[in-house]
Amino acid sequence: MADNNQSFSLVWFRGDLRLHDNEPLTMAIKQSQGRILPFYCFDVRQFGPTYSFGFPKTGPFRAEFLIESVQCLRDGLRKLGSDLIVRVGKPEEEIPKLIKSLNVPVTHLFGQKEITSEETDCEKSVHRALGKLDKKVESKLVWGGQTMHHIDDLPFQVEGGHPLKVFTHYRTMMESKNISVRQPFPSPSKLQSLPKTGKEDREVSVGDLPDLDQLMAIGNFGKWLQDHVQRDPNYKGDEIVKEGPTSNSKKHRDPAQVMTGGEVAGLKRLHFYLWEGRHIDTYKSTRNGLLGSTYATKFSPWLATGCLSVRQIYHEIKKYESKHGANDSTYWVTFELMWRDYFKWVGLKHKNDIFKLYGLKGEKKDEQREWKKDVSTFEMWARCKTGYPFVDANMRELTATGHMSNRGRQNVASFLTKDMKMDWRMGAEFFESFLIDHDVTSNYCNWLYVAGVGNDPKENRYFNVVKQGHMYDSKGEYVCYWFPQLKKLPDADHMMQPFLYKGPEGTFSLDRDYCEPVVKVNFKKEGGDHHRSHGKKDFKIKRGGHGGRTVRDGAPQHSSTH
Known part of the structure; x- marks a missing residue:
């Protein structure tokens, strides 16, 4: 049982729903000798409308995957002796409310720093809310393991960003300078139980996970789907027999497309793709496939929720190469993970420009291009x-x-x-x-x-x-x-x-x-x-120990993250 006279650190899980390679979690455990408050908030704004056209931000497929991922994290924490406190609302409201309800001092908040404006605005709101508490809570948001190469290891300043103009410049710089990938943080082996709360010294309420219907109701997904996406009932040729997004169950969907959220399933997929099936050996020749479950790595859902660490994937590939040898395909997976990193840096550099109509080019007075919105x-x-x-x-x-x-x-x-x-x-x-x-x-x-x-x-x-x-x-x-x-x-x-x-x-x-x-x-x-070419061009690169490879630096080919 936790000692209520000792301080705790709150771990704000966000896009890092895992125990392995979790820097904020590791820092919190070290800061408070294992006395942590694991916390996750289903932010209602993530289920509201998109900025420009009012589509629901999160539909049922990702919402279902997210619920499974949070449940898996809770299960993992319970095995270690702790639990996951779950709330539905806004983090800047729910975090102070939780801290005030406890019978123990909370001195630190640790979390992963995000990139884009909605997420960083939320961070600022949480920081302001913590400043209004009676006792000081120090907020420490760190880069964590959201990219393969850590931001502090880059050979350039993201804000200056010359190597970010095109991917080829970025890739050649990173490879020529042989920038290493940091080792993942280990998973914790044991945690202390949650503290007491309130005058009656009760167990803290960990909260129930919302169900899919509850989350979909926030953005009124069902009505939007009916109005804009579902097929016209007068269109008789539409004979699809697959279950659509109105179904809450995975049992009727194509097994090749069904993925379960959570760290356990993500690590299992990584092990299967590399070690059990050795599908990585042929990835370069299969990556443009369309049917089945093994033509691509399909790591992306677990990467997007942070159930899988990209550094864990990288070092597992290096371990695989040590045993079975490197080839074009094993390199190509890391090459495409580099594309993923690249877009993180582009988002960090250009901020809200990535959401604007003219993007990174900026609006031009002589712009003649037609952009319909019908x-x-x-x-x-x-x-x-x-x-x-x-x-x-x-x-x-x-x-x-x-x-x-x-x-x-x-x-x-x-x-x-x-x-x-x-x-x-x-x-x-x-x-x-x-x-x-x-x-x-x-x-x-x-x-x-x-x-x-x-x-x-x-x-x-x-x-x-x-x-x-x-x-x-x-x-x-x-x-x-x-x-x-x-x-x-x-x-x-x-x-x-x-x-x-x-x-x-x-x-x-x-x-x-x-x-x-x-x-x-x-x-x-x-x-x-005829009227345009998609213009790809092959050229050779050399990389220490791997020999020459053909790399296509045309349209981004990062299907390892799909």
């Missing part, structure tokens, strides 16, 4: 009714499961911004709502990149969705998985462009089985991309 047009994309199966199948996977491959994300983003000419922020905020692995800087910086207002030196980068469909779904297996009615078509050419079918109406009917295209995409099978 909701009805946008909904054709959101409702999987663009008339291009490679786009619609990816969007259906997203809205039915919360997942989408890296290849799919690039294509649907390019189609929305370059073909439909829509405001890229509509797509980014829609992704924020639906993606199970949404990470603020990765999501928004990727959309900036594809839209041509980010860190891509080639502003007119373009993905021809018909050509891409032929390249990455040559037999039409993926599009037919999500649109079974396309199996009526004779070949993959027509599966990628159903509007070209001129056969007997008794077999396939565009009006009955699918839909007309919302825009025209120019494509000739022999000529590839």
Whole structure:
């Protein structure tokens, strides 16, 4: 039992829902000799509307994953002799309320420092609230392990940021200087129990976790879904049999797409992908896959919630390379984790510019580009009714499961911004709502990149969705998985462009089985991309001990985080 005469440190868990490699947790244990108050708050603002277009910030897939992750953290803490105090509200209100209710002094608050404005505004609010307490509580927010390379180890100042103009400059600098990755902090082995509370000396109320319905009610997700995303009841060709986001259960969803939140499941996935299946050996050749559970690492949901430490992944890969040897694929996973770091630094440097229409380019007086904001047009994309199966199948996977491959994300983003000419922020905020692995800087910086207002030196980068469909779904297996009615078509050419079918109406009917295209995409099978190229270029790099490798520094290929 905790001694109520000794001080405690409060650990504010945020985007670090794990026990391994948790610097704030380690610091708090050291500060108070194991007397800690583990705390997590489901911030109601994270379930409210997005800034520009009012989409629900957190949809059911990520919310369900988050609930599971918090429950796993609580289970882990209980095994160590402590518990997780859970509240639903605003941290700046719930943390002082908790501290005032205790019979012990709380002298320190430890937590992970975040990057983007909503999170940093919350930090400032918590700091101000602590300053109003009768007794001083020192707040220590640290960088922690949210990036592979620690911010203090960078060979440049993020605010100056010259190496951040393009990814290639950043990568070559980091590799040429051989910047090391810090060792993860070990998990604690034992903790003290929680202190007493109130005049009656009762056990502190740890609180119940909210259920999914409770969280979805905050942002009125059900109504928004019905109004903007769910299929038109008059559209008879939509024969999808998968469970959509209105289902609270995972049991009906494709097993390849079902992931359980929490540190235990994340570490299990890491062990499976590296050691059990050795899938990392072939990652470079499979990373553009579309179906199944092993074509990519799929670490991203656990990285986004902080259930997995990126440093833990890195050092586990190094351990794997020591035993089985390094190859292009093992390097490529760390290369793509470097992309993840890069976008963290871009977000830190450019702050709210990553959420603005003109992004990192800034608004230009001679800007002639058209950015549409028409909701009805946008909904054709959101409702999987663009008339291009490679786009619609990816969007259906997203809205039915919360997942989408890296290849799919690039294509649907390019189609929305370059073909439909829509405001890229509509797509980014829609992704924020639906993606199970949404990470603020990765999501928004990727959309900036594809839209041509980010860190891509080639502003007119373009993905021809018909050509891409032929390249990455040559037999039409993926599009037919999500649109079974396309199996009526004779070949993959027509599966990628159903509007070209001129056969007997008794077999396939565009009006009955699918839909007309919302825009025209120019494509000739022999000529590839006609009006724009997506412009990738290969070159060789050398890295100590690994020999020459072909690295593609075109559009970001960081599907290891998808």
